[in-house]
Amino acid sequence: MTAREVHDWLGSLPVRDGWTWISTPRAFAHDEGGYDAQYANDPANLAVGRGMVRLLRRRGASFDRPGVEIGCGTGLLSLGLAAESPYPLTLLTDPSPAFLRITRDKVARRGVEPSRVAYGVLMGEEIDRLPAGAFSLVALRSTLHHILDVDRFVRDAARALAPGGVLTFQEPCLEGYVLMGALVQFLAPLAAASGRALSPAQAAKVDEFTRSMSFYARRDVDKRQAEDKHLFRVDELMRSSRAAGMDMEFLPNVEYNQFDSPADAAAPSPVSFTAFFRSYARYCMSWDEALMARFDELLVPYCRVVEESSGGGSGPYLHGVFVATKR
Numbered sequence: 328m329t330a331r332e333v334h335d336w337l338g339s340l341p342v343r344d345g346w347t348w349i350s351t352p353r354a355f356a357h358d359e360g361g362y363d364a365q366y367a368n369d370p371a372n373l374a375v376g377r378g379m380v381r382l383l384r385r386r387g388a389s390f391d392r393p394g395v396e397i398g399c400g401t402g403l404l405s406l407g408l409a410a411e412s413p414y415p416l417t418l419l420t421d422p423s424p425a426f427l428r429i430t431r432d433k434v435a436r437r438g439v440e441p442s443r444v445a446y447g448v449l450m451g452e453e454i455d456r457l458p459a460g461a462f463s464l465v466a467l468r469s470t471l472h473h474i475l476d477v478d479r480f481v482r483d484a485a486r487a488l489a490p491g492g493v494l495t496f497q498e499p500c501l502e503g504y505v506l507m508g509a510l511v512q513f514l515a516p517l518a519a520a521s522g523r524a525l526s527p528a529q530a531a532k533v534d535e536f537t538r539s540m541s542f543y544a545r546r547d548v549d550k551r552q553a554e555d556k557h558l559f560r561v562d563e564l565m566r567s568s569r570a571a572g573m574d575m576e577f578l579p580n581v582e583y584n585q586f587d588s589p590a591d592a593a594a595p596s597p598v599s600f601t602a603f604f605r606s607y608a609r610y611c612m613s614w615d616e617a618l619m620a621r622f623d624e625l626l627v628p629y630c631r632v633v634e635e636s637s638g639g640g641s642g643p644y645l646h647g648v649f650v651a652t653k654r
């Protein structure tokens with residue numbers, strides 16, 4: 328499909344409160360404006376979408392049809408993608424109109440030519456509503472783990488792609504997160520053995536970390552009501568991609584923005600386990616400085632074996648970039 332045909336298809340859909348409804352809207356589980364505050368409107372954020380585009384160029388991906396992003400949130404990936412504008416049209420989608428408004432304002436402030444970007448309310452579970460074979464790109468950053476039926480999503484994303492088109496996402500991996508959860512549960516006994524037990528509030532934060540890793544990893548609980556649902560296994564995603572007619576590459580422990588830097592772009596360095604573990608506790612699990620001090624004192628020494636075991640390779644998979652190309 329050409330950009331004009333995708334525009335025409337969007338024009339045939341209902342418009343409510345100024346947004347094209349591919350799906351019925353759904354607000355995010357947390358305040359959208361508060362979520363945006365953590366990214367501080369940093370111009371460095373442009374590197375995320377630009378890095379993704381540079382990675383796809385290096386992989387020889389096709390750019391001749393429109394691209395679509397699922398779960399654009401506050402535009403962390405979208406902004407660089409829209410600013411580069413390598414596709415004839417970039418369709419940015421999210422279930423939350425509040426997120427779409429934030430992203431649209433950021434894209435407009437960058438001066439992106441309005442005819443090259445479109446916006447739509449879309450649930451990932453309803454990506455089968457996109458026209459078949461219409462897109463050169465389906466992209467997600469930290470969104471696939473919110474979508475209930477991943478195999479179905481992969482199949483339906485492949486259907487939306489033209490041959491040579493790419494499904495790409497950056498997502499967390501099961502083994503590294505389970506390893507973090509397994510290690511973190513030793514913090515309370517180690518603190519008690521050191522003669523300075525954790526406070527009840529600190530013990531509760533540690534317990535929350537362990538239980539969250541276990542919940543995300545499990546496949547035997549009902550996750551319909553949970554916002555964060557999954558951790559991924561590379562072998563499973565490769566299998567579902569192959570079944571959907573795509574060949575998948577996995578780049579472990581790296582992020583899209585690393586492909587933006589000319590020095591690093593060909594082979595970006597994988598993140599260190601300890602650095603990732605620390606920042607996950609600090610920022611994703613909201614540990615305060617006092618609890619981080621106990622982390623550094625008691626857990627970091629036990630991370631050394633993981634660092635050594637990662638020498639010369641990527642180490643346990645914490646997250647990574649997936650690139651699946653439709654045959």
Ligand SMILES: C[S@@+](CC[C@H](N)C(=O)[O-])C[C@H]1O[C@@H](n2cnc3c(N)ncnc32)[C@H](O)[C@@H]1O
Nearest residue numbers: 355398399400403423450451468469470473474
């Ligand atoms: C963790 S945020 C990531 C946002 C953005 N992609 C980024 O990298 O900052 C997850 C995003 O996925 C969206 N989301 C949640 N559930 C979704 C679903 N079922 N289908 C599509 N998007 C969903 C949320 O509204 C939110 O924008």
